[in-house]
Amino acid sequence: MRKLLLTLILFTSFFSCKTTENTTIKTTNIAENTSTRPKLVVGIVVDQMRYDYLTRFYSKFGKDGFKRLVSGGFSCKNTHFNYVPTYTAPGHTSIYTGTTPATHGIIGNNWFDKESKKYIYCTDDASVKTVGSTSSAGLMSPKNELTTTMTDQLRLDTNFQGKVIGVSIKDRASILPAGHLANAAYWFDGNDQGRFISSTFYIDALPKWVQEFNDSRKVDEYMQTWNTLYDINTYTESIADDNNYEKPFEGLDKATFPYDLKKLAAKNQGYSILKATPFGNTIVKDFAKLAIQNEGLGQDVITDFIAISFSSTDYIGHRFGVDSKEVEDTYIRLDKEIADLLNYLDSQVGKGNYTVFLTADHGAVRVPSYLADLKTHAGYVNQKKLKKKIRKAIRKKYGSDSLIANISNYQVFFDKKALKKADLSLKKVSNYLKSKIENWDNVQQCITGETLKNNSFPNGILHKIQMGYHPKRSGDVVIILDPAYISGYGPQGSTHGSGFTYDTHVPLVFYGKHIPQGKTFRPIVIPDIAATISALLDMQMPNGCTGNPILEIVE
Ligand code: ZN
Ligand code: ZN
Ligand code: ZN
Helix, strand or coil: CHHHHHHHHHHHHHCCCHHHHHHHHHHHHHHHHHCCCCCEEEEEEECCCCHHHHHHCHHHCCCCCHHHHHHHCEEECCEECCCCCCCHHHHHHHHHHCCCHHHHCCCCCEEEECCCCEEEECCECCCCCEECCCCCCCCECCCCCCCCCHHHHHHHHCCCCCCEEEEECCHHHHHHHHCCCCCEEEEEECECCCEEEEECCCCCCCCHHHHHHHHCCHHHHHCCEECCCCCHHHCCCCCCCCCCCCCCCCCCCCCCCCEEHHHHHHHCCEHHHHHHCHHHHHHHHHHHHHHHHHCCCCCCCCCEEEEEEECHHHHHHHHHCCCCHHHHHHHHHHHHHHHHHHHHHHHHCCCCCEEEEEECCCCCCCCHHHHHHCCCCCEEECHHHHHHHHHHHHHHHHCCHHHEEEEECCEEEECHHHHHHCCCCHHHHHHHHHHHHCCCCCEEEEEEHHHHHHCCCCCHHHHHHHHCCCCCCCCCEEEEECCCEEECCCCCCCCCCCCCHHHHEECEEEEECCCCCEEECCCEECCHHHHHHHHHCCCCCCCCCCCCCCHHHHC
16 A cells, blocks of 8 residues: 555656655655664563563473574563553553653553542543444543653654554553554454454544454354463473462362363353463464554565554463463463464565564562462552551541542542641641551551652662652552562462562563674663664654663664
């Protein structure tokens, strides 16, 4: 399509009036600037992929997947998230905007909105409509993302000639990377739908190839029985399949192989069960291949970008935990998906014509009840009790807990009007609460929003809190639990959200055009990814970017 357009413009300029001449010059310039650029950038985010999944399962991987990326590309082995909270929406946004929640404003998956006094979901947008299904799963857009993404910058830089497509099973993992100017973002509508959908923010109707994929009901082919790919006895990197730390699917007493998805679907939200199995990754990969083919990505000199996020790894980690056989099998299978995708890129775009990066949106904690059974310091802080205790502390001191508007995401939000009415200063009340909470069991420390706004912390956990703190959107008191302690989750399955290494340390590998072969243990932070890709494309960084290009790669 784009080639046709180019030819048309060149053709018409022969019989030119002045404006078409200008267009011709402009188009040629873009082509010249971009001739050294890769034809396609492939961003791969693996949801909840801890750094050690790359090393723990390395001997189980084939040579064409993760190993091809690591041995043929550049591996940043000491890459961390430099902020708290380490959740999916902030993670994907930080990777693509090259900054942190303090700047891009995506402070959680959900957060308490101070103005409306309601919870909002990161990508909620009531002003748009679902495209592709009859459900409300498409009432979404990146409107809460306050800065541009590297994908936005590519669209601007190529004067909208470079295409951008986002693909994931999770809405937020497709929308936030695809950004504001993408041609489309697609995500999976589970339940009774089993369709890839989008929103009118991007498109008014599904393109034919997406419509055909949905109508073919190919989705049913992914509803298989999940058994281990290899003999389960060879899975020596994980604990017993039957253990106390996994959450079985609804309708099962045990979390043990095999899992018959067709049977389990009825009690596990229909097609949504796909999300929590490796077949969720397969369908995303197959859909991404279709996007590359049907959208003609990487077919001319003007760089295109596909942002792919494999989210099933996260659902599986939450349900079965970091040390489960289910997680090991998932990564062994994901390795094959990566291999297949790279092979496809070789044939469709050509070896040496594309650039890939692979990273994760956060890590995960080993199941705290497992760690506690192993006699390490780990466990749970009961969320209900914690909230009650916070309210009680305020009530005891100030006579009413209506001063508190909300407690969520380890933050306390005070009601500014109620404070004013009671003639109390936010600073005084926040400091009082902080002094109380800090003494409670398994709370490592507490910090007030006032302190975060008026000081600068150059390193350590307080620096990470500060980088994740958005003055307008975040709360007034921030609570930090001890390492390996979690609240509102468990005692089965893994989760994430903290500023400790198990949540912050993730893989980062660059591969393909312009990428040298090598590795570094130098500390790299997540915002460096967008800065590096922008440098590789020699284009403007995202407008809030606080990262720096990784010199070993760009020089
Ligand atoms: Zn995630
Ligand atoms: Zn199991
Ligand atoms: Zn998660």
